[in-house]
Amino acid sequence: MKPSKSNAEKLSIFALGGVGEIGKNMYVVQYGSEIIVIDSGLKFPEEDMLGIDVVIPDITYLLENKEKVRGIFLTHGHEDHIGGLPYVLKHLNVPVYGTKLTLGLVESKLKEAGMLGETKRILVHADSVLKFSKVKVSFFKTNHSIPDSVGICIDTPEGVVVHTGDFKFDQTPVNNDFADIHRMSEIGKRGVLALLSDSTNAERPGYTGSERSVGASLKEVFRNAEQRVIVATFASNVHRLQQVIDAAAYTNRKLAIVGRSMVNVITIAAELGYLHIPEGMLVELDEVNRLPSHRVAILSTGSQGEPMSALTRMARSTHKKVEILPGDTVVIAANPIPGNEKYVGRTVDELFRLGANVIYGYNGGGGVHVSGHGSQEELKLMLNLMKPKYFIPIHGEYRMLRQHGLLAESVGIDRENIFICDLGEVVEIHNGVARKAGKIPVGNVLIDGLGVGDVGNIVLRDRKLLSQDGILVVVVTLSKQDGKIVSGPDIISRGFVYVRESEGLLDEANRIVSGTLQKLTGENISEWASLKTHVKEALGRFLYEQTRRRPMILPIIMEV
Amino acid sequence: MKPSKSNAEKLSIFALGGVGEIGKNMYVVQYGSEIIVIDSGLKFPEEDMLGIDVVIPDITYLLENKEKVRGIFLTHGHEDHIGGLPYVLKHLNVPVYGTKLTLGLVESKLKEAGMLGETKRILVHADSVLKFSKVKVSFFKTNHSIPDSVGICIDTPEGVVVHTGDFKFDQTPVNNDFADIHRMSEIGKRGVLALLSDSTNAERPGYTGSERSVGASLKEVFRNAEQRVIVATFASNVHRLQQVIDAAAYTNRKLAIVGRSMVNVITIAAELGYLHIPEGMLVELDEVNRLPSHRVAILSTGSQGEPMSALTRMARSTHKKVEILPGDTVVIAANPIPGNEKYVGRTVDELFRLGANVIYGYNGGGGVHVSGHGSQEELKLMLNLMKPKYFIPIHGEYRMLRQHGLLAESVGIDRENIFICDLGEVVEIHNGVARKAGKIPVGNVLIDGLGVGDVGNIVLRDRKLLSQDGILVVVVTLSKQDGKIVSGPDIISRGFVYVRESEGLLDEANRIVSGTLQKLTGENISEWASLKTHVKEALGRFLYEQTRRRPMILPIIMEV
Numbered sequence A, B: 001m002k003p004s005k006s007n008a009e010k011l012s013i014f015a016l017g018g019v020g021e022i023g024k025n026m027y028v029v030q031y032g033s034e035i036i037v038i039d040s041g042l043k044f045p046e047e048d049m050l051g052i053d054v055v056i057p058d059i060t061y062l063l064e065n066k067e068k069v070r071g072i073f074l075t076h077g078h079e080d081h082i083g084g085l086p087y088v089l090k091h092l093n094v095p096v097y098g099t100k101l102t103l104g105l106v107e108s109k110l111k112e113a114g115m116l117g118e119t120k121r122i123l124v125h126a127d128s129v130l131k132f133s134k135v136k137v138s139f140f141k142t143n144h145s146i147p148d149s150v151g152i153c154i155d156t157p158e159g160v161v162v163h164t165g166d167f168k169f170d171q172t173p174v175n176n177d178f179a180d181i182h183r184m185s186e187i188g189k190r191g192v193l194a195l196l197s198d199s200t201n202a203e204r205p206g207y208t209g210s211e212r213s214v215g216a217s218l219k220e221v222f223r224n225a226e227q228r229v230i231v232a233t234f235a236s237n238v239h240r241l242q243q244v245i246d247a248a249a250y251t252n253r254k255l256a257i258v259g260r261s262m263v264n265v266i267t268i269a270a271e272l273g274y275l276h277i278p279e280g281m282l283v284e285l286d287e288v289n290r291l292p293s294h295r296v297a298i299l300s301t302g303s304q305g306e307p308m309s310a311l312t313r314m315a316r317s318t319h320k321k322v323e324i325l326p327g328d329t330v331v332i333a334a335n336p337i338p339g340n341e342k343y344v345g346r347t348v349d350e351l352f353r354l355g356a357n358v359i360y361g362y363n364g365g366g367g368v369h370v371s372g373h374g375s376q377e378e379l380k381l382m383l384n385l386m387k388p389k390y391f392i393p394i395h396g397e398y399r400m401l402r403q404h405g406l407l408a409e410s411v412g413i414d415r416e417n418i419f420i421c422d423l424g425e426v427v428e429i430h431n432g433v434a435r436k437a438g439k440i441p442v443g444n445v446l447i448d449g450l451g452v453g454d455v456g457n458i459v460l461r462d463r464k465l466l467s468q469d470g471i472l473v474v475v476v477t478l479s480k481q482d483g484k485i486v487s488g489p490d491i492i493s494r495g496f497v498y499v500r501e502s503e504g505l506l507d508e509a510n511r512i513v514s515g516t517l518q519k520l521t522g523e524n525i526s527e528w529a530s531l532k533t534h535v536k537e538a539l540g541r542f543l544y545e546q547t548r549r550r551p552m553i554l555p556i557i558m559e560v
Helices: A060-064 A085-091 A100-112 A181-190 A210-226 A239-248 A260-271 A312-315 A343-354 A361-367 A376-386 A398-410 A455-470 A500-522 A528-546 B060-064 B085-091 B101-112 B179-191 B211-224 B238-250 B260-271 B310-315 B341-353 B361-367 B376-386 B396-410 B455-468 B498-522 B528-547
Strands: A011-017 A026-031 A034-038 A054-057 A069-073 A097-098 A122-123 A128-132 A135-139 A150-155 A159-165 A194-198 A231-234 A256-259 A295-301 A329-332 A357-360 A391-393 A427-428 A433-439 A445-448 A471-477 A485-494 A552-559 B011-017 B026-031 B034-038 B054-057 B069-073 B096-099 B121-123 B130-132 B136-141 B152-158 B161-163 B194-198 B227-233 B255-260 B296-300 B329-332 B355-358 B390-394 B425-430 B434-437 B442-450 B471-478 B485-494 B552-559
Touching: A011 A054, A011 A159, A026 A150, A026 A159, A034 B101, A054 B161, A085 A100, A085 B238, A097 A100, A100 A122, A100 A260, A128 B060, A135 A181, A159 A181, A194 A376, A210 A239, A210 A329, A210 A361, A231 A239, A231 A312, A239 A256, A239 A260, A239 A295, A256 A260, A260 A295, A295 A312, A295 B434, A312 A343, A329 A343, A343 A357, A343 B396, A391 A398, A391 A427, A391 B034, A391 B552, A398 B341, A445 B552, A455 A552, A455 B455, A471 A528, A471 B471, A471 B552, A485 A500, A485 B130, A485 B552, A500 A528, A528 A552, A528 B130, A552 B471, A552 B485, B011 B054, B011 B161, B026 B152, B026 B161, B096 B101, B101 B121, B130 B179, B136 B179, B179 B376, B194 B376, B211 B227, B211 B238, B211 B329, B211 B361, B227 B238, B227 B310, B238 B260, B238 B296, B255 B260, B260 B296, B310 B341, B329 B341, B376 B396, B390 B396, B390 B425, B455 B552, B471 B498, B471 B528, B485 B498, B528 B552
Parallel strands: A034 A069, A069 A097, A097 A122, A159 A194, A194 A391, A231 A295, A231 A329, A256 A295, A329 A357, A471 A552, B034 B069, B069 B096, B096 B121, B161 B194, B194 B390, B227 B296, B227 B329, B255 B296, B329 B355, B471 B552
Antiparallel strands: A011 A026, A011 A427, A026 A034, A054 A445, A128 A135, A135 A150, A150 A159, A427 A433, A471 A485, B011 B026, B011 B425, B026 B034, B054 B442, B130 B136, B136 B152, B152 B161, B425 B434, B471 B485
16 A cells, blocks of 8 residues: 555544344445545444334435535445435435446336436446545455346545445356456555455355355255245345256246246346346246146245245245245245244245145255355455455444454454444544544434334334333323213223223223322312323332233313 | 053143243143143243233133143243243142252242142152052253253153153253253153154254353353453343352352342342352452452343343443443343343344343354254154154144154154144044144233233223324213214324324324214214214314324213
């Protein structure tokens, strides 16, 4: 690396999403008045985010510095890297840069949101170079579980920042779609000031298997299957889809596609030339039943046991067009994402019950899945290629970042040059010296239906309470004149107990509310807030004693 | 096996809990008018059982045949085998048979429930034989992750039924506490009519590691730790606890115990002679801070990341007595039980953040955990030892039972002699011929606080709804005379939106309710049910259009 001359401006690097978590990746590299944003992903809700559909990063910082943002540069087309775009672009209308397949997927997303016209999209290739005032952006090809993935290289007067994107090193990639290890080597040779690298598999020793090995396993499965073969996998894993197509061709089977996202990705990938489907192989789902079973394959969504997906509906015998038959072979060519293990397990159970032969990636069974992220040896290889002065592990839970940090130490990076950051923590580099320099505002923006950010901690706390022990609504009408009870109290409960079996309990609860009100209105305490508090306390105490439950209690007092 | 002579009576075998699920194990073997119950466990709730504490089997069949039940025979002292006893014995007061440690744990449980006096407990040894009218019960020693585990052998005029309990084959067990492979061999030689065997690890190839290997890893960890060592593991894994004690002794550390269940099990196990703690090794938690850090070890609960457990509180810096310090070594000597991965991961993250060196069993890291259940080769060994005519895989999700069935086929059991059963499905054997013979009533009894069985599908469905989008309560008072609105409508929401940020929405909702009511009361539809339905529909439609959410809507109409 060339020694940097004294700069007036500073280089700042931070994450709006993607560190200390898996998902909603969004990284910011700012040099002076130029901001480069890398990716704009979404995250699926944690189990305590009840009722939430998706989560995106808080982009307050970017909105406050709108005029500095040069664009959003995408590493690849996965939801955790592009899924936030429709929400983000609504408020931050900046150009989006991406490779062909990535932009193809983004465009389908923007179209659906009715935002295609107003978004400037710029197609880049692995050898594109984009020059801004003092900053230059270029790319390098990587291997990942979706084609057209790139790492991003940002040249600044302070030095070069490299963001790997999601990557593995696949030495035998499908379609000979090799990572550009030579360019990585050159970048490293020229000198890297800071490396931001994917930590997903930092806990996993060794090397990640080659995608091509999955192809061999699939062919084996297809050859041995005496009847239909149904394969569920990630729709976006285009190389995997290609291998399913190849296995179907190899065994002379027609292929039907099921599931909205599967149809969508296959359409886009085939149009853009990333997927090669033999003429006449595709058939409509309706035709499947008219073909001999050993001439049929089906490619489906649902590899995560998602409740509404095609495979889950087949497993529950509620799919309109596909019925699982004894002797069918079902391949789940995916590992469950942490948190989905039970859903996937249940799907496998149901499929077995229907008499299917199930091959599930689960625990590495059958060789029908490999990860798209490099394991420890590959992460070390990237570190050794780039030889960065500073290292910032990204894309992972805290423990993964931490393990990645240990790997960096093991290849000779100084411990004090490794920055494990929380969301929004800024690594500032000035005149070649890096330090943590405060924190910009960050957070989760929760999306529930059409609502963006209107569900926060209080709403979530209430949902949690409601989910545990339900709610009791206590309604009573008091006379304005003398505070006497005119009507009620009525107690209505939901999610608390079976009302029929608990009449005695609810009758007693009613007496307690009446008694409390009579006592208080007798004492002439006519302030409603206090009445409500007393009703809540008395009833809550009684119910806890009787049931050891704490339902939400909502007293409603009307005056007439 | 001796050919059985023609019997007047039939042998029936079925599960009230434990097949098609992990947990609430309870198996029934009935010959004529004699019922032998094996185990009485509980299960932790599935993720859709909101607010439920634990789940036990429905024992209607046993209650209806009370006089036939000879007793509950326990295989070992884990919660999924004994945890249901306090609930079951309340209605079915029969003798409980168990080995020393198992009964010790049961007694502590019954004491807490105030039921010790009224329960007949009978201590058995591995060589006890219990003779009933036509049925004889004996035992054989097994290896499992708790000492004093046994398999159960039930001699009936129809033939011998063997229930393995939970087992592995540990060739180098801690304390040389060997499984009695010779007795198993004899039982098999004399002839087994039906084998019921543990399917937990039927999906896992090879052999399960020896518990002793964990001891070696722990010693290594303790030796390398420069400061305190904190080990979290399952309280009931007494051999594991012994190895932690040994590692502490080996490195000359004092040991403090933290967590209610850990203190409880250690007290019982030490009293009964299953745990050997060197004189003077144990110290109170308060003393820990006064000792040099390299002379301290702590044994803790919380290996599953349970929110209220000791380790979780340490990780969140909310434990009253133990503060994690940089340089502490924390060992999580357990694998996450499916569903707990995220909790454990979060605990590991927090511990790393506090500067601890964390060794987590997760993904087999560090060799600090082995399973208590045999893998495929051990399951085949059991099948080959017992050589049963009929095989009933138990103790597992459906896919595990199914895989266990395939293992049985692979060692030569006829496919039609393998019975994969749902809960309550009866395998009936008469004159040497087995067949499925109907289903007895079974199910989940949900326990929520003090309520046993008062939460069912409707309550759970409401909790689910409430947890997703919250609730809106609409209150309005109408005049008895003319149906006009006297007061309200008032809309109170919980768990729906931030009220402050959504005033416009709620105001509009209010107008819609008013409008609907005015229109209807004008039309003289004064039936409340219909009024409520109309309010619900109009408001529901409006809210869905505006927010794409479907909160529960609870209209309350008062008349004055």
